Amino acid sequence: MKKNSIFNYTLENLEIFLEKNNFKKFSAKQIFNWLYVKNILDFDLMTNLSKELKTFLKENFEINELNLLVSEESNDGTIKLLFMLDDKKTIETVLMPQKYGQSVCVTTQVGCKMSCTFCASGLIKTERNLETYEMVLQILTINKILKDKYIDDPDNPKARVSHIVVMGIGEPFDNFKNVWDFVNIVNNGNGYKIGARHITISTCGVVPKIIDFANLNSQVNLAISLHAPNNEIRNKLMPINKAYPIEKLIDAVKYYVNKTNRRITFEYILIEGINDSEQNAIELAKLVKGINGYVNLIPYNEVEENPFKRSTKISQFFQVLKKLNVNAILRKEFGIDINAACGQLRAKREGILKNEI
Template identity: 35%
Template structure:
C-alpha cells in the first residue's frame, strides 16, 4: 500500500515501486507524472496512454485532487488570492503575484503555524498539521490552471505558467522540510516543471538546525530568512524562535549556507514603527549585512487589529532605506500587493476559520 493517498506526493521512484508491486511497467511513472504536472488532468481516465486496467488500479489506490477551491479574489493591483479547503476541512491560502511577465506564487506549507510571530495572522490560528507534498504542488497546479484559463501571456509571448515559487505563505517551511524538499525536487525536475534553483525561495523564521539540513540535502532552492530585528531582545519579543536560536546562531547558519552553496541569503525585514524602523535598527542592520553576501527585502508591516504594532510613515520608511543604502547594502522595498483582498499570510484563512468556529458554536 502506498504511503500517500494523493498520487502527486509520490516521487518518481516511489511511483515506480508501486507500479512494479502492482505488476505494471516502471516506465509508466514518467507518463503518469507528465499527466499530473504538465497536463494538469483531474481524473485517471484522462491518462489516455495508460491501459484501462492500470488506470483502474491507480484510481483504487490514489486520489489526484486534494484541494477544493473555496474562494478566489482578484486584487485591483492584479494579485490573486485563493482560499483552498483541504480534504480534512481546513483552509489554506495561495497568492499569485504577476509582475512584468513573471508569475510568482506564494504557497502555504502548513495548516496554521506553531512559530507564533506576533505580527502574523497565521500564528493566531495555531498549528494543525503539515501539508503533504501533493497538496503544496496542487496549489501551484491550480494557479497554472487559472493562468491557462485566463489566456495570460508571459514575457516571451507564450501561454503564462508559474515562473517563481516563494515558500512564504502559511506555515514555517523548514518545519515541513521532508515535504518541501520533495516539492522543490519535483518543481526542479526538467521533465516536469523545470524551474531553476534560483526560482524557488524558502523563507524561514530561523530554525537553525533545519537551515543546515537544507544545505546537507542540497534542496534546489534559495534561502530567505525573516530577520525583522537586529537585536536579540527586540527579535525575541516579536519572534519567539529567537529565544531558542538567537541572531548570532542564525547568522552562523546563514554564513555556512552562503559558504557551502555559494549563494547569497536574503534577509526579510518587516518595518514596524518604533520597533524595526528606527535609526538604531538601521545601524544594526548595516553591521549585520556589511560583511556578508546578502540582500535585504524590506516590507512595511501590514496593519492588523493588533494595537501594539503600527506601520511606519512613508517618511520613516524612506529615512530607514536611505541610511541602509548609504552603507552600500542592497535593500529593496517590497510593495505590498493585494491588500484589498487580504493577501498577507493567513488573513483570509483566519477570517474563514473564525466564521467556521462561530458557525460550530452557534449550531
C-alpha cells in the same frame, strides 16, 4: 481504505512504487507528463498507459482537488485564494503577477506555531502539517486559473506559474520532508519544470534545518525572516529567537552561503517605533556585513488585533542601509485591498479577526 494522492509522489518515489508492483519504471515519467504537462487528471485518458496500469492506478491512487471557498482579486492583479482541505481545515494561497512571471506564495501548514507577534498567521495555532499533495494542488489550481485566463493565448508565458515562494502560512522547515518532496515535484523536468532558482523557501530561523537545507546543496533560494537587528527586539517579535538567537542564526546563514555559494535574502518588515530607527539600520548593516545576500525591506501590513503600525521611516531606513553599502531593496506590495497580510483571509473566515467575512 482511503487512497493515497498521486500528487504525494515524487518521480523517484513513483518509479520505486511501480517497480515494486511489477510495472515499468519509465511509466512514472509518462504519468508525470500527463499530470503536470498535459494537465490530464483522469487515469483513463492517459492513452499511452496499459489497461493493467490504469486499473492499478485507479485502485491505489486518487486524483484529488482543493475546494475553493473564496477568491479575491486585487486592483493590481493579485489573487488571494482560500481553500478547504479534505478535513475541513482552511489554507491560503496567493498569486502575485510580476514583471518576470507569475509568482505563487505557497502555504505549508494549517496555522503556525511560531507565534510572531506581528503576524496574522499566528492568530490560529498550528493544527497540522500539509501533505505534499496539498502543496502541489495549490500550484495546480492556480495553473488552471491562469490557463482559463489566457485561453486564447495558451503559449503566453503568463499562462502558467513560473516562480514559487514558500512563504505562506506556517514554517516550511517544520514540515521539511513534505516541503522538499513538493519542491522536487514542481522542479522536475518531467513535471512543471519550475527552475530551482525560481523557487524560494523562507524560514523564521530554524537553525538545524538551515544546516540540513545547506547540506542538500541545491539551487533553491533561501530567505530568512529576520525583522530585527538584535536579540532584544527579535525576542519580542519572534519567540523562535529564544531558542535560536541571532548569533546562532547568522552562523547557520554563513554556513549555508559557504556551502552552497548561493546568495541569501534577509526579510525585514519595518514596524513603527519597534525596528525602524536609524540606529536599527546601522545595527542591521553590521549584522549582515560580509554575507553574500541582500535585505528585502517590507512595509508592514497592519492587523487590527495587533498593536503594530506600518513604519513612516521606510525611505530613511533604506537610505541609511545604502550609505553603509548594504545591498537592499524595497519590496513591492501586493493585494493591499484584499486582506493582503499572510493569514488574514483565513483568520477572518475563522472569525478571529473582528470584521468577519
